[in-house]
Each structure stands twice: as C-alpha cells, then as structure tokens.
Amino acid sequence: MSSKITFMPISYTGWGALEQLTSEAERLNASNILIVTDPFLEELGMTQKIVEPLEAKGWKTSIYTEVVPEPPLEVGEKLVAYTKENKFDLVIGLGGGSALDLAKLAGVLATHEGKVADYLNLTGKRSLTDKGIPKILIPTTSGTGSEVTNIAVLSLESSKDVVTHDYLLPDVAIVDPELTVSLPPKVTAATGIDALTHAVEAYVSKNANPVTDGLALQAIRLISGSIRTAVEDGENKEARTNMSYGSYLAGLAFFNAGVAGVHALAYPLGGQFHISHGESNAVLLPYVMGYIRPSCEKRMKDIVEAMGVDVTQMDDQQASYTCVEELKKLVADVNIPVSLKGFDIGEDALDSLADDGIKQTRILARSPMPLEREDIYAIYHAAYSGE
Ligand code: NAD
Known part of the structure; x- marks a missing residue:
C-alpha cells in the first residue's frame, strides 16, 4: 500500500x-x-x-x-x-x-x-x-x-x-x-499527554507507515522520558526542549498517520463537559489502549519499550498489558485524574457521550480495532469505573 x-x-x-x-x-x-x-x-x-x-x-x-x-x-x-x-x-x-x-x-x-x-x-x-x-x-x-x-x-x-x-x-x-517555560504544571501535564496520545495513536493507526513509525516512537521516547521533570521543574531546559521536540514529532506523525479512538472519545468529553483537550485525552488513553490491546499487541510492546521498560523477557501479550499499566501510571504521576469520576462525570452521562463518540466516523476509521457504539460505551464505562 x-x-x-x-x-x-x-x-x-x-x-x-x-x-x-x-x-x-x-x-x-x-x-x-x-x-x-x-x-x-x-x-x-x-x-x-x-x-x-x-x-x-x-x-x-x-x-x-x-x-x-x-x-x-x-x-x-x-x-x-x-x-x-x-x-x-x-x-x-x-x-x-x-x-x-x-x-x-x-x-x-x-x-x-x-x-x-x-x-x-x-x-x-x-x-x-x-x-x-x-x-x-x-x-x-x-x-x-x-x-x-x-x-x-x-x-x-x-x-x-x-x-x-x-x-x-x-x-x-x-x-x-x-x-x-512559563507553562504551569497542570497545562504542561495535560498538553504533554495530548502529545503522547498523538504519538501512541499514530503508531497503532491503520494508516501508520515506516516514516510515521519513526516519528512516533521518537516522540514517545522524548515525551515519556521528560514529562515528569517538565511538570515538576518547569525551568528545566532539557525537559522543556525534549517536550517541544516530542510534540513537534508527534504532530508530524499523527498528521500523516491519523489519530483514532482516544481522540474520537475525547471530543465529546470536551464538548459536553468542557474538559481541556489534553485532559480529555489523558483520562481516556489507558482505557482505549486497554480495550483495543488485542488488535495491536506487538505495536504496544514497541510503545512500552520506547517508554523505557525492559521488554526482553516479555511476550507481546504481556508487554501490551504492561503498556496499559505504564500509560495509566504516567497519567497519574502528572496528577491528571485516571477516572471520569475525577472530573465529576456520573454514570448517567455515558450514553450521551457514546452517542456523540460514534459520530466521529472519520477518526474511528483509523482504529486498529473497529469500534461500534457498544464498544465505545464499554470504554467510557471502564474510564468511569477506573478499571
Ligand atoms: P490552549 O491553546 O487552549 O492553551 C491552554 C492554556 O494554556 C490557555 O489558558 C493559555 O493561555 C495557556 N498557555 C499557553 N501557552 C502558555 C505559556 N507558554 N505559558 C503560560 N500559559 C500558557 O491549549 P492547547 O492544549 O495547546 O490547545 C488546545 C486546542 O488545540 C483545542 O481546541 C484542541 O482541540 C486543539 N487541537 C488542535 C490540533 C491540531 O492539529 N490543530 C491537535 C490537537 C488539539
């Protein structure tokens, strides 16, 4: 192709x-x-x-x-x-x-x-x-x-x-x-996870190719290796530089390969609850990746390796589970809620979120696992219950 x-x-x-x-x-x-x-x-x-x-x-x-x-x-x-x-x-x-x-x-x-x-x-x-x-x-x-x-x-x-x-x-x-340098920790965290999400989604996208793969993996290395420091010490020149290059590379990667499920489900969170784009992506990232995991285990192994985890003793399936855990840990470490409850979103909102999420057909088309309305509801539910 x-x-x-x-x-x-x-x-x-x-x-x-x-x-x-x-x-x-x-x-x-x-x-x-x-x-x-x-x-x-x-x-x-x-x-x-x-x-x-x-x-x-x-x-x-x-x-x-x-x-x-x-x-x-x-x-x-x-x-x-x-x-x-x-x-x-x-x-x-x-x-x-x-x-x-x-x-x-x-x-x-x-x-x-x-x-x-x-x-x-x-x-x-x-x-x-x-x-x-x-x-x-x-x-x-x-x-x-x-x-x-x-x-x-x-x-x-x-x-x-x-x-x-x-x-x-x-x-x-x-x-x-x-x-x-003047970005406060909360915005550094939210925007940084947004950039990480671009890279992760581009890497597992159905439209990924060797060019976007290289851009995405380098972005994942830079962002996951520096985001904690950039949040804790905003004046750290090396961390700010890595985040800047990371988001730039992630932009190039997702522009060419596309984003998918995380973004499709994040848009209704932003629209209905006015949660920032970065935080909407962050709270959903581990749950979307957890759900689509069976469709892209090998790719998730590459992602978690780029995040600095030694995967040499793991098979693809084990590594993909570790990837989900590491993503969740990273979101928590930069002080973003890892459940929709952290944003005061109740279970009664999940239906209307799923109704809007399924409308993002152009974005959902790039998911490595096809996502129907019931899948989308299940992902929001997992993000609500935090499991
Ligand atoms: P933002 O532009 O909304 O800015 C967030 C806050 O950070 C604002 O209050 C702003 O004043 C403040 N801020 C910005 N730079 C600062 C700095 N250096 N120091 C201190 N404060 C600073 O946030 P964002 O996450 O960069 O952008 C979100 C928007 O981008 C959303 O509308 C989202 O949908 C869109 N978006 C676009 C693309 C694209 O490819 N075009 C991709 C992803 C998201």
Missing part, C-alpha cells in the same frame, strides 16, 4: 528559534501583520517579544487577543470576519493549539467566501480552494502539534468538528521551547 507523506515547508526548532521570525516575515513580504494570541500570553508579555522586532522593521502589527481555550465556532467566525475586513498580508499564531488553530482559519479563510461553518468537516458544504494569506505558527505549549498539521479544531454545542485541508498548513513553524 502506498502512503502520502506531507511535511510543511519550513520549521525552525530548538532554544532561541524565535530569532528567525523577522527574516521569515520579510521573506513572505509582510507589511500588515495580524497576530492571533490569547489574553493571558499578552499579559505575560510574550506578545511583545514578537511585536517589537516586527515593528522595528516598520511593519504594521495588529494583536487579536480574543482567543479562548478550546475555541467555539463563534470565536472563529468573529476572527475570520475581522481578518477579511483588515486586508492583512501575514497571520502569526502565537499560543497553544487554540490560538494556532484560529490563526490557521483566519489565514486560509481570508480569501474565501462564506463562514467558517461552511467549511466544517461533518456539516460544511464548501471546500477550500486556495491557501489564503501566509501563516507563521509559534506554539507556546508542547502539545497539539497544530504548527505542523492541516487541521483546525472548533468546539460545537456537544462535541467538536474540524476544518481540514493541506491549505491550512503554515508556511513556517517556529518551535522554540523557551516559550514554554
């Missing part, structure tokens, strides 16, 4: 990579620049770090700070309308996945008719026809990998939907771990 592999054109990675911003903006012929970020990063003074060198060049900058975590569709509609009115020639996204996804939408839809809703994957009727205005994405969390993917996620009333097309890929990604 052949595979399409897409890497976006240019990335700068590593401590101090932000220095490349001005020359890249120049290369892209920018003069009227939109910066999409969230109010908290503005308060932290991070926005100024990028505005000053751009304004020193004599370029006009406009800072849009109406980004909220897990942005609802309406927030996207408002930003896109603002972008169309102002004729920007470059969009810079600065922030976590929420800001980056909105920046991608603003950039691409600046040149399209209609609303964001028209382009949604599940319910939209229009297709993107061009890449819009240039986009530079600068992540400040080590989590979503949005800086290298062709997806923008929006929250709807009871779940999430995406706009997805290669036109959403940025022209440049700047992945500078220094920008993540």
